[in-house]
Amino acid sequence: MLNYVPSITHVSSEVYGTSEAIFRSLEALSFKQMDGWVDCEEAGDAVVIAPKLQKLKISSCLSLRRIPFRTLGADVTELRLSGSGLCADEISSYLQRLTALTHLYLEGTYKTITLPCRNLRSLVSLQIRSCKEVLFKGGPLYLKNLKNLSVRKVQKITAPLDEEPSCDHPTQSNPVLNSLTHLDIDGLSLSQLLNLDNMRYKIPVLQTLKLSHLPKLTASLEMFLEQFTMLQQLEFHLCGELTRLPSNLASILSLKKLSLSHCPQIHSLPLNGLPGSLKELQIEGCSQMLEARCLKEPGEDWPKKEKMDEWRQSKRKEWWLGKRKEMLKCLKKNVEDMTLNNEEEELIRRKEEEWLKKEQHELLMN
Numbered sequence: 001m002l003n004y005v006p007s008i009t010h011v012s013s014e015v016y017g018t019s020e021a022i023f024r025s026l027e028a029l030s031f032k033q034m035d036g037w038v039d040c041e042e043a044g045d046a047v048v049i050a051p052k053l054q055k056l057k058i059s060s061c062l063s064l065r066r067i068p069f070r071t072l073g074a075d076v077t078e079l080r081l082s083g084s085g086l087c088a089d090e091i092s093s094y095l096q097r098l099t100a101l102t103h104l105y106l107e108g109t110y111k112t113i114t115l116p117c118r119n120l121r122s123l124v125s126l127q128i129r130s131c132k133e134v135l136f137k138g139g140p141l142y143l144k145n146l147k148n149l150s151v152r153k154v155q156k157i158t159a160p161l162d163e164e165p166s167c168d169h170p171t172q173s174n175p176v177l178n179s180l181t182h183l184d185i186d187g188l189s190l191s192q193l194l195n196l197d198n199m200r201y202k203i204p205v206l207q208t209l210k211l212s213h214l215p216k217l218t219a220s221l222e223m224f225l226e227q228f229t230m231l232q233q234l235e236f237h238l239c240g241e242l243t244r245l246p247s248n249l250a251s252i253l254s255l256k257k258l259s260l261s262h263c264p265q266i267h268s269l270p271l272n273g274l275p276g277s278l279k280e281l282q283i284e285g286c287s288q289m290l291e292a293r294c295l296k297e298p299g300e301d302w303p304k305k306e307k308m309d310e311w312r313q314s315k316r317k318e319w320w321l322g323k324r325k326e327m328l329k330c331l332k333k334n335v336e337d338m339t340l341n342n343e344e345e346e347l348i349r350r351k352e353e354e355w356l357k358k359e360q361h362e363l364l365m366n
Contacts, residue, residue, distance in 0.1 A: 011040040026050040030057040031064075039066035047071055059083050069094035076100070077122075082107035082129070095120065102145075106131060117142035129153055136160075140193070141175055150184035152212065157192040176202045184210040187239075196220040205230055212237040222246045228254070235259040236266075245270050253277055260286050268293060 029050060031037070053073035057080040058064065064084040074097040081091065088111035095101070096116045104120070106113060107129040115126075117138040125148040128134055136159040140146070151157070161175065180203050185193070190211070194201045196218070206228055214221075214236070225246055231254055236242065243265045249255070250272045258278060260266065262285040269290075274281070283291055 006034075006036045008034060009036045009038050011037075022047060023050040023053075025052060027052055028055040029053060030055075031061055032057070032059050034061045034064065036063060037061050038063050040068055041066070048073065051075070054078065056080070058086070066090075074098060074100075078103040080105040081109075084108070087111075088113050092116070105129075106134075121145065124148065126150070132156070133158070136193070139175075140177065143177075145179055146177065147179050148182040149180055150182075151189040151193060152184070152186045154189050157189055159193050159195075176204065178204065181205055182208040184208075184212075186212045187214040190214075190221075194224075196224050202227060207231060208233040210235040210237060212239065214239045215241050217242060217244060217246060222248055225249075226251060228252055230254050233257045233259070235261070236263050237261045239263045240265065242266060244268075247272055249273075250275050256280065257282065260284070260290075262286065266290055 049068055049071050050073045053076055055078040056072075056076055057078075058067070059080065060083040062083060062085060064086060067086060067090070069090050070093075072094070076098050077100055079095075079098065079101060080103075082105065086109075088109050091106075091109070092114040095104075095114075096119050099119050100122055101120060102122050102124045104123060104125070105127045109131045112133040112135055113128075113131055114135045114137050117136055117140060121142055121144055123143050123146050126143070126146060127148075127150040129150075130153040132154075133156040134151075134154055136157070139161040140159055141161065183203070183206060190196065204227070207230055209228070209231060211234075226248060231252055234249075234252070234255060234257070236245070236259070238261070240263070242263055245260075245266060247270050249258070249270050253275050255275045255278055257280040258274065259282040261282075264285070264287055267287045267289045281294060283294060
């Protein structure tokens with residue numbers, strides 16, 4: 001492992017020597033924060049570098065432009081590439097050789113990355129972040145062993161299904177991802193990769209689903225959720241424009257945990273309620289109205305007095321942890337030093353009470 005060695009800029013073929021196999025026993029290779037590293041030359045057509053290599057990780061090497069992928073060991077099972085200037089075409093070519101690859105993480109590529117799905121049938125985990133374009137060549141149905149799929153901040157995804165079905169590839173009329181149990185995906189990637197409008201993909205054994213950056217709730221998304229009979233955890237994350245939750249959540253009878261984080265426009269739970277199987281409801285950074293509503297006891301429009309006091313106490317604590325810090329910054333005070341004069345204390349007290357009254361009024365009106 002090489003971590004932050006700024007003196008290394010180039011690795012020439014002279015470093016490798018004349019052996020036909022270089023680093024014969026090396027199984028793991030990791031480079032991190034090598035700011036000055038620009039390239040690593042090929043060692044020659046007849047030379048194999050690290051023939052037993054299992055894990056390759058390159059992260060935060062922003063100047064890196066070349067790695068000898070052509071002669072690098074092809075038995076790699078785990079590949080992580082993030083924060084480098086490596087050529088997308090070379091990465092795509094290397095992936096064609098990695099038929100034993102089980103874990104792939106790609107982040108920060110600026111041109112089209114091609115995933116040769118036919119060659120990546122051993123993949124168990126695939127994570128893609130902040131890439132310009134990703135092409136699932138042959139279609140994701142070839143990824144028969146894929147259990148964990150995470151795709152976020154990808155500008156464009158192309159995932160055509162093979163036109164010629166074979167004995168090991170389902171037909172276009174019945175595309176099923178039989179092994180996928182965990183899916184973490186944003187709104188744009190969801191529509192492009194799984195083609196929700198045409199309901200092309202079925203995911204029968206999905207257990208965990210995390211949806212982020214959903215621009216709005218569509219009928220196709222609600223229909224997509226209806227297929228899950230084994231889903232146990234569902235999360236909506238950073239959905240700033242989403243104004244309501246799916247109305248059919250109560251039909252997901254296997255659901256045990258529902259999480260809402262940083263979805264400020266959602267003010268209530270679905271009118272049809274939540275499934276009886278639900279054991280945990282987690283709300284963080286959402287509407288104060290939604291949080292207060294979730295303190296209600298069944299069948300009541302408003303909590304009992306002790307519940308109302310509990311609500312006010314929790315809201316005060318939240319206010320002091322968040323709103324007060326913002327005001328202290330405006331007053332040019334040290335946030336860690338909570339010392340205020342009498343005038344400033346009175347100003348903050350009034351603002352706090354106004355906020356609590358507004359929250360209570362909105363809750364009663366709804």
